[in-house]
Amino acid sequence: MVSFNRNLALEAPHIRLQGLGKTYAGGAGPVEALQDIDLSIRRGEIFGIIGRSGAGKSSLIRTLNRLESPSRGQVLIDGEDIAALDAAQLVRLRRRVGMIFQHFNLMSAKTVWQNVALPLKVAGVAPARVRERVDELLGLVGLQDKHDAYPAQLSGGQKQRVGIARALVHRPDVLLCDEATSALDPESTQSILALLRDINRRFGLTVVLITHEMAVIREVCDRVVVLDKGRIVEQGAVWEVFGDPAHPVTRTLLGERERGLPEDVQGRLQSRRPAEPGDLLLEVRFTGAGRREPDLLAITQALGAPVILLQGGVERIQGHAHGRLLLQVGDDGEDVPARLHGLADHVEVLGYVVPV
């Protein structure tokens, strides 16, 4: 995903967390939900937070609008420590930071229109202005024909659209999304993600997005941080983290699918080079790091016959090719991987194919 405004990357971070920690006084002793969190979120980017259940994702995002106050460290938004805000300033901050939720959290007793109007109403905005703004927002999220419906009459995707309209009604410059698509079917997930991306581009909104679904991050995020047991274990541009995951947790989240071998191939493999050279199994990986494109002709020519593609796939993340090819190639007793130097990011001999 190409960011809304990459050129602003050098600007001061929009949101900055310094030494952030959160300890809950749980029933069975204190729970360390977050420890030593340092990170910067740029203005206008879509920033993903991923991790297993209980990793501390919600705790982290909830410190950004002080639904949860940090036990240690600081949250700086536009350079301002939000712990220092008094009640009135906190209300003002929360109008600059919208939030949407996994279970939508819409008022069941209010219509769609009233739900979206609520933040304006409590802010004392004049009724005429409220009407104009709510109509505008419901148009933006595509619910202009649902003004008088109650949330119970809407689908999940429509409810989340109401949630988004409600969160944007004060023209915030940050949008927090806590598992905003986790309760949705794949189709609604796609349409909500498209809406978020659209909003991010149109308004230059900084979006902080929590999910446990890798696909969501891949789809919309610019950068991602991986949380585990309350700590950051990995962070970077999505193509970097996904192309070459450094931490076991990241790999688990990505799914071992990308690492494992097909069963039949596994069955024909031995780890020692046979006395009489046959074929070997080569893993050729593209991490996106060198902005390399898989050049099949060059690879085949470098390897020499036979080159059999057993399995493989390449995806594109943020304009970087990323994936792996499993090749069965002839073994001439020399250093086969070295031949692919400059053509792929990682090349590894996984084993030797037992002749049938």
Add this chain to the structure above:
Amino acid sequence: MSSLSERLLHALLDTLLMIGASSLVVLAVGLPLALVLVTTGPGGIFQALPLNRVLGSVVNVLRSIPFLILMVALIPFTRLIVGTSYGVWAAVVPLTLAATPFFARIAEVSLREVDHGLVEAAQAMGCQRRHIVWNVLLPEARPGIVGGFTITLVTMINSSAMAGAIGAGGLGDLAYRYGYQRFDTQVMLTVIIVLVLLVTLIQFGGDRLARWLNKRG
């Protein structure tokens, strides 16, 4: 001596007056009390645990006294307030005192059942605490509160009949004097039918209103 139907009408009006006046006070005091009980409790938006405990205890004590005993025990207090311990207005005092904590507890349950996620969403959108009370807690709990108030009304009709037996007037008084003291079965039956109709009507109306208010689908 007036006819039976006249007496019946008079008794019915007395009962309605008793219930009407008491229920207004019950609503006006019980609902705020329920709000205070919920919002000052652990994790509440106005958390104040000592106050919460004191109020909770008062409510529990009042709830545990049987109505008949409460009524008798309150006679001096009633006399102080109303000037007499006899008649419709005197019955309003014990009726109110018994029903308020009862209703407050029921309303408290409905308010407590409001999804905490809604309160958080309200906070996240910049609602202050009073906004949360008016725009989240009360509207979301409204169907449950209406249902609870219906139950309270029916309970109060029960109690008012009991109050009637010791001189408060109303349907209970009529049934007691004619049905019990004079063995007039016809009056007794008529009073029972009127009471059943009254309770059915209230229950039906309350249920309809609660269902209409409930938009949760």
